[in-house]
Amino acid sequence: MxxxxxxxxxxxxxxxxxxxxxxxxxxxxxRPFTPIVMPARVLHFAFDTAQERSQADRVNLSKFCERLGQAAPAGRDKQHRISFDGGALRWEQHSEFTTYTFELPSKASRPFHPSASALATVLAAIPQPGPVLVALDLHLLAADGAPSLDRMFDRNSLAAAENSDGKALFATDFQVDAAGFVRILVLDRGLGPERAGALVQRVIEVETYRTLALLGLPHVQRLSPSIDRIEQRLAQLTEEMRHAAKLVDNHRLLDELTALAAELEAGAAASLFRFGASRAYNEIVQLRLHTIGERKFEDLPTWSSFLARRMAPAMRTCLTTEERQATLSSKLARTANLLRTRVDVEVEQQNRELLKSMNERTRLQLRLQTTVEGLSVAAISYYVVGLFGYLVKAASEAGVLRIEPSYAIAAFVPVALAGIWWIVRRIRRRHIAAAD
Structure with a gap:
C-alpha cells in the first residue's frame, strides 16, 4: 500500500x-475475517514467542512455506495465510505470542470426530515456536441433528449462548480433553460463510485472550506472601521508630526500610508488564463478547456470566495486588523520608556539637600558644641579657666601659624584652599571612 x-x-x-x-x-x-463454509473444523494454537523466539519462529515458517512452494511472510508482516491440500493455515504474530490457526473441511456429522490430535499432524512439520498456551478444537456444524450438549461437555462447567440474532449457538465447558484441547462447538442456523467466519474468529479470540489474561494470577500468588510480609514488617518498623532514640538505631531502621523497598520494587518491576497485559487481554475478551451479543440459551449460563463468575475474581485479584504494591511503595517512601529526616537532624546536631568542641579546643590552643610565646620571650630575653652581661663585664674589666656593669645590664633588660617580643610577633604574623 x-x-x-x-x-x-x-x-x-x-x-x-x-x-x-x-x-x-x-x-x-x-486481520480480516475469513469466510468459513460449513461444516468445518478449526484447530487453533497459541505459543509463547516472547523475545528471540519470535524471530526463530518466523524463520521456521518461511522454511515451511518454501517446502510447500508458497511465498514466505515479508520481513515486517505480522499475518500470513498459507493454503495447502485439504485446508489453510493462518499465522499471526503478536507482541508476546504467536498463533497458528488451521482451517480444515469437515466431512463428519459427529462433533469432534476425528480427534483433534489426529488432524493436527500437519503442525509437526513446523518446529514448535515456544511453550504452548492455547490448544483449541472448534467444530462448526449445522444445527439440525446435532446431539445434546450434555453428551459432549461437562454439565457443571458448560456455558452456551446464541448470537445476537439467534443464527448460531456456541458452547464449551472450558475444559481440556484427553489430548489437551479445549473444545468449542458452533451450531450454524443460517449464518452464511462471512458471518460464520467472523463469529468463529471472535469465539477463538475470547478463549485465547481469556487464557492470556489469567497469566497474571500465578504472579499474584507468587508475590502475595512477600507483600504480606513487607506490610507486617513495615508496621513493626513504624512502631519501633516511635521509641528509637539513638542514631545507630535509626540507621538500622533506615537500612531495613531500604531493603524492604528494594524487594518490593523488584517484584513490582517484574510484574508490571504482566498485570498490564492481563488488563488489556481481559478488556479484549469483554469487547469480543459484547460484539457477539450473547442471548441466553435454555437454562445454561452464557459465556459472559460464566466468565464473570470464574474469571472476574482473578482479574480483580490482579488489580488489587497491583494497587497494594503501589500503596505499599508510597508508604515505604514516606516512612523512609521521615526516618531519613530524623537521621539528618541528629547528624546535624552531632556536627554542631563537634564544631562547638573544635572551637573550644581552638580557643584553648590559642591561649596556650599565647602563654608559650610569653614564656619564649622571657626565656630568650634571659639568655640575651646573660650574653650582654658577659660582654659588659669584659668591657668594664678592660677599662672600656666606665660605668658599673650591673647598671648597664639593668638598663638593657627592657630593650631586650621589647626587641625579642617584636621579633616573635613579626614571625607569627608572617606565618599567618603565608597560611592565608
Missing amino acids: SGEVVIGSAHDARLAPHALRSVILGEVHA
Whole structure:
C-alpha cells in the first residue's frame, strides 16, 4: 500500500506521505475475517514467542512455506495465510505470542470426530515456536441433528449462548480433553460463510485472550506472601521508630526500610508488564463478547456470566495486588523520608556539637600558644641579657666601659624584652599571612 497522494493529472504532482501512513492505514485491514463454509473444523494454537523466539519462529515458517512452494511472510508482516491440500493455515504474530490457526473441511456429522490430535499432524512439520498456551478444537456444524450438549461437555462447567440474532449457538465447558484441547462447538442456523467466519474468529479470540489474561494470577500468588510480609514488617518498623532514640538505631531502621523497598520494587518491576497485559487481554475478551451479543440459551449460563463468575475474581485479584504494591511503595517512601529526616537532624546536631568542641579546643590552643610565646620571650630575653652581661663585664674589666656593669645590664633588660617580643610577633604574623 502506497502512502503517497496524487493531485491533479500530472504523475509528478504528489503529496509526500508521513513515514507511518501506510502502516496506520494497513492496520485496519490487518486481520480480516475469513469466510468459513460449513461444516468445518478449526484447530487453533497459541505459543509463547516472547523475545528471540519470535524471530526463530518466523524463520521456521518461511522454511515451511518454501517446502510447500508458497511465498514466505515479508520481513515486517505480522499475518500470513498459507493454503495447502485439504485446508489453510493462518499465522499471526503478536507482541508476546504467536498463533497458528488451521482451517480444515469437515466431512463428519459427529462433533469432534476425528480427534483433534489426529488432524493436527500437519503442525509437526513446523518446529514448535515456544511453550504452548492455547490448544483449541472448534467444530462448526449445522444445527439440525446435532446431539445434546450434555453428551459432549461437562454439565457443571458448560456455558452456551446464541448470537445476537439467534443464527448460531456456541458452547464449551472450558475444559481440556484427553489430548489437551479445549473444545468449542458452533451450531450454524443460517449464518452464511462471512458471518460464520467472523463469529468463529471472535469465539477463538475470547478463549485465547481469556487464557492470556489469567497469566497474571500465578504472579499474584507468587508475590502475595512477600507483600504480606513487607506490610507486617513495615508496621513493626513504624512502631519501633516511635521509641528509637539513638542514631545507630535509626540507621538500622533506615537500612531495613531500604531493603524492604528494594524487594518490593523488584517484584513490582517484574510484574508490571504482566498485570498490564492481563488488563488489556481481559478488556479484549469483554469487547469480543459484547460484539457477539450473547442471548441466553435454555437454562445454561452464557459465556459472559460464566466468565464473570470464574474469571472476574482473578482479574480483580490482579488489580488489587497491583494497587497494594503501589500503596505499599508510597508508604515505604514516606516512612523512609521521615526516618531519613530524623537521621539528618541528629547528624546535624552531632556536627554542631563537634564544631562547638573544635572551637573550644581552638580557643584553648590559642591561649596556650599565647602563654608559650610569653614564656619564649622571657626565656630568650634571659639568655640575651646573660650574653650582654658577659660582654659588659669584659668591657668594664678592660677599662672600656666606665660605668658599673650591673647598671648597664639593668638598663638593657627592657630593650631586650621589647626587641625579642617584636621579633616573635613579626614571625607569627608572617606565618599567618603565608597560611592565608
